[in-house]
Amino acid sequence: MLVATLSKRLLRVGQAKRCGLSLRSFSDAKDKDLVLTSIDGDTGVATITMNQAPVNSLSLEMCQAITTAIKEVESQPEIQSLVLASSLPGVFCAGLDITELHKPDEKRLTDFWHSFQQIYFDLYGSRLATIAAIAGHAPAAGCMLALSCDYRIMVSGAGSKKPSTIGLNETKLGIVAPSWLGYQYIDTIGQRQAELGLSLGLLHQPEQALAIGLVDELVPREEVLSRAQAEAVKWGKIPAKARLASKMLARKARLDHLAATRKEDNDFFRSFVTNETAQKIIDGYLQSLSKKKS
Ligand SMILES: CCCCC/C=C\C/C=C\C/C=C/C(=O)SCCNC(=O)CCNC(=O)[C@H](O)C(C)(C)COP(=O)(O)OP(=O)(O)OC[C@H]1O[C@@H](n2cnc3c(N)ncnc32)[C@H](O)[C@@H]1OP(=O)(O)O
Numbered sequence: 001m002l003v004a005t006l007s008k009r010l011l012r013v014g015q016a017k018r019c020g021l022s023l024r025s026f027s028d029a030k031d032k033d034l035v036l037t038s039i040d041g042d043t044g045v046a047t048i049t050m051n052q053a054p055v056n057s058l059s060l061e062m063c064q065a066i067t068t069a070i071k072e073v074e075s076q077p078e079i080q081s082l083v084l085a086s087s088l089p090g091v092f093c094a095g096l097d098i099t100e101l102h103k104p105d106e107k108r109l110t111d112f113w114h115s116f117q118q119i120y121f122d123l124y125g126s127r128l129a130t131i132a133a134i135a136g137h138a139p140a141a142g143c144m145l146a147l148s149c150d151y152r153i154m155v156s157g158a159g160s161k162k163p164s165t166i167g168l169n170e171t172k173l174g175i176v177a178p179s180w181l182g183y184q185y186i187d188t189i190g191q192r193q194a195e196l197g198l199s200l201g202l203l204h205q206p207e208q209a210l211a212i213g214l215v216d217e218l219v220p221r222e223e224v225l226s227r228a229q230a231e232a233v234k235w236g237k238i239p240a241k242a243r244l245a246s247k248m249l250a251r252k253a254r255l256d257h258l259a260a261t262r263k264e265d266n267d268f269f270r271s272f273v274t275n276e277t278a279q280k281i282i283d284g285y286l287q288s289l290s291k292k293k294s
Contacts, residue, residue: 034065036087037072045232046073047155047225048130051087052145053158054095058141060108061104062097063115066145070122082126083228084149085133090164092134093142098289101273101282114159116141117262120180125149125255127244129235133228135221138205140177146215148185150235150247153228156218157206165203166214172201175272175279180258188211188248 036049048069050056051159058066073079086092100112123130123145132149143166146152157163170177175183177198186194193212196202209215219227234245258265271276 001021014137020112021089027171029294034062035069037069039073039076040229043229043233044079045081045083045229045236046076046079047083047085047229049085050093051088052089053185055091055137056086056088056103056142057094057097057099058114058116059097059100060115063112063119067115067118067122070126070128074127078155079128080240081129081131081232083131083133083225083232084123084145085225085228086136088136091136091142092132092138092166093290094165095213095245098286101278103279104204104273104275104288106270107274109270110266113264113266117258117265119145120148120258121255124184124251125248126206127240129238129243131228131232131235134164134215135164136164138164139169141181142166143214144181144184149219150232152215153205153217153219153224153231154215155221156222158218163205163273165205166210167197167201167203167211169203170200173285175278178269180254180265183254187254188280233272252253 011088033044034050034052036051037046037047038049048066050066051064052059052062070082073082096116099104100109102113116229130149132146132152134146134152134154137153138146153173154166155164168177168181182194182198185198188194189197193214197204197212204212204214206215206218210218217227217231234248273282
């Protein structure tokens, strides 16, 4: 049972209510669940675990499931902090589901990008303290999920033959990150490192990610989740209004900008992806991913 392994004392709806935590929708550990949400009854920390094998790529449904889970947790006034984690060994999130971009239906593509933007609003702008438990690869939009949290704990690369990586690798694929994602990067790691990272499409190993401030801590694999949950307890104890106002000092202008330009951003994305050249890139990239396997 996946959920049972997530924390010491996890609550189902009835139990949560008895403890004053009225989470309406609590996901049971069924393989079909794209995300699993749990609340530790001792600490009040919520954990949203991405659970879309093989790589937690962000399909339309996955984006919507993440947003729904965040909203469910946020609707519980007793809960102050949230951990974002993955159930998959070795992958936090592989970024956008590239099959969504391949020969797309325009309506679905529009909904898809809208749902990805929505995660930015819901996670980057969350009233909750948010901690990313990055126990695996986090390229591109996977990195965006981590950047949208308040604190990032990553699995250490020490002693690993194939360390996990994190970063915005879009240029390596011949594409450009949207400006709001680029600014998240600049705001987190500074202009120079972001310029280098974005221009070269760098995916950083954990020690390098720590050195440039892309993540805040490295811990051994088996400690990532428990350390993130402990950090969430700490953040949850900060007076909530003051913590949120401080977060918004840094983030509100960015959020407002995307809110004001959301449709243009979506139009641009759609016209970019449906362009013949982009379709060739996407086709080639999908093939390279499956060739890698064979
Ligand atoms: C490419 C053009 C995009 C155009 C978009 C335009 C504008 C938007 C710009 C920016 C916003 C963000 C963009 C993105 O997020 S693009 C996605 C970037 N992600 C990646 O480049 C990661 C690709 N994946 C990997 O590198 C590896 O899979 C991994 C995450 C390191 C894990 O490696 P592992 O060895 O564990 O797994 P496999 O490689 O064997 O993969 C297993 C299985 O999953 C499929 N897969 C992997 N990643 C994706 C994905 N992002 N989308 C869909 N499917 C994916 C892979 O093909 C395998 O499938 P199979 O059927 O062969 O088992």
